[in-house]
Amino acid sequence: MFKFCNLYSGSSGNCSLIMTENSKILIDCGITNKKLVEGLASLNISPKDIDAVLITHEHSDHIQGLKTLCKNANINVYANHHTMDAINQPIDDGLKKYFVTNEKFELNDLKITPFAIPHDAADPVGFSVEKGDKKISVATDIGHMNTNIMENLLGSNFVLLEANYEPEMLMASRYPYILKRRILGPYGHLSNDEAGNALVELYKNGVTNIQLGHLSQQNNFPELAYKTVLEKFINSNIDTSTLNISVASRDKVDKPIDIE
Ligand SMILES: [Zn+2]
Ligand SMILES: [Zn+2]
Numbered sequence: 626m627f628k629f630c631n632l633y634s635g636s637s638g639n640c641s642l643i644m645t646e647n648s649k650i651l652i653d654c655g656i657t658n659k660k661l662v663e664g665l666a667s668l669n670i671s672p673k674d675i676d677a678v679l680i681t682h683e684h685s686d687h688i689q690g691l692k693t694l695c696k697n698a699n700i701n702v703y704a705n706h707h708t709m710d711a712i713n714q715p716i717d718d719g720l721k722k723y724f725v726t727n728e729k730f731e732l733n734d735l736k737i738t739p740f741a742i743p744h745d746a747a748d749p750v751g752f753s754v755e756k757g758d759k760k761i762s763v764a765t766d767i768g769h770m771n772t773n774i775m776e777n778l779l780g781s782n783f784v785l786l787e788a789n790y791e792p793e794m795l796m797a798s799r800y801p802y803i804l805k806r807r808i809l810g811p812y813g814h815l816s817n818d819e820a821g822n823a824l825v826e827l828y829k830n831g832v833t834n835i836q837l838g839h840l841s842q843q844n845n846f847p848e849l850a851y852k853t854v855l856e857k858f859i860n861s862n863i864d865t866s867t868l869n870i871s872v873a874s875r876d877k878v879d880k881p882i883d884i885e
Contacts, residue, residue, distance in 0.1 A: 627756045627885035629783055632656070632664040634765075634838040634873035638686050640664070641785065641873075643754050643761055644881070648733040651678040652752055652763050655686040658693035664878045672698035677722070677732055679739070680704040682749035682766060683711040695720050703732070705739065707748035726750055727773075740777040743768040745812040753777050759885045765789075765839040768812040770823045778823075779830050782884045785873060786824060788837040788854060789814035790844035798843050814839070817850045821857030828863060834882070838873035847872040 632640040638656040642649065642665075649670065654661065665672060678700055681687055692714040694700055703722045704712070724730050726748060729738045739750040744766040751764035751774065762778050765787035778784050795805055807813050815823075824835055837850050851872050858865050873879060 626883075627759050627761070628881040628883055629761050629785070629836075630668065630881040631785065631836065631838065631873040631879040633660065633876065633878075634785075634840070635875035636686060636789070636839065636841050637875065638689060639765065639839060640690070641763060642668070642670075642881075643735070645734055645756050648735055649675050650732065650735070650754070651675055653681055653687040654678050654690045654694050655684075655688055656690050658690045658697065661690050661694060667878050668881070672700070675700050677701045677703055679737065679752055680708055680712070681742075681751065681763075682744060682746035683708050683713070684746055684766070687766075688712055688714065692716065703737075705748050705750065708746070708750075711747035738777060740764075740773060742766065742774060743771065743812050744814075745807065751777065753781065756885065761884060765815075767815040768810060770815065770819060775823065775826065778827055778832065781827075781832050781834075783834045783836070783882060784824075784827065784832055785836045785838045786820050787815040787839040788817045788820035788845070788850040788872075789839055790841045791817050791849055791853070794849075795841075795844040800843070808841075808844075814841070817845065817853035818857075820850075821854040824854060825857050825861050825863070828858065828868065833867060834869045834884075836871050836873050836879075836882070840872070840875065842875065 628644045630642045639653045736755040738753040753762045760781045762781040763785045
């Protein structure tokens with residue numbers, strides 16, 4: 626068994642779960658403890674069953690529920706040094722486990738590669754998680770796509786990729802100019818268009834199982850993200866029946882995706 630399950634995804638909070646027979650790990654914990662407990666319960670999982678939580682970066686939509694999760698369920702938190710130092714929540718020192726960005730490490734039956742991403746945080750990462758010859762990758766909060774990210778996503782049996790905003794909606798929004806500039810900039814977020822371009826390249830290299838995530842609530846909506854990305858495939862003359870694309874839900878637990 627090797628499964629990915631989006632619990633919550635979007636600018637308002639991010640948390641996903643990867644499961645094998647021997648491991649249950651969370652990627653980020655950017656939701657309230659109440660929502661986390663409810664989400665896990667819908668999968669018949671208790672927080673105490675979780676082996677570890679991996680942290681991409683210290684923004685609150687990725688760590689909001691961390692303190693309570695650690696306190697209530699005594700769960701190890703994995704992050705690099707800069708991110709751990711930037712987390713503004715008290716976490717028991719005994720629960721802090723450190724990885725080095727771009728260096729693979731093992732956790733139970735999983736091999737995990739944290740890879741660097743361009744985003745305005747202390748030392749942000751995406752993750753590739755391997756079990757045997759199968760690989761799940763999660764990459765959100767990406768200012769722009771680069772070779773390092775693409776190389777890490779290649780060979781994945783499943784990719785959760787950010788499709789954060791539609792530029793026209795963002796420009797027309799009430800967001801202050803400085804925030805618009807941050808989101809559009811090289812250390813902000815990935816647009817629907819940019820996500821689509823990257824996914825077409827990945828598809829040409831064998832990645833067919835895709836979920837779009839971290840959608841902005843104000844500057845995007847699921848049908849638009851899906852349609853924009855799908856059009857990229859159609860314009861590249863790709864038979865879309867060979868694709869499996871979904872959009873990660875903002876506020877409800879998605880059906881787990883079977884990788885193996
Ligand atoms: Zn962020
Ligand atoms: Zn975020």
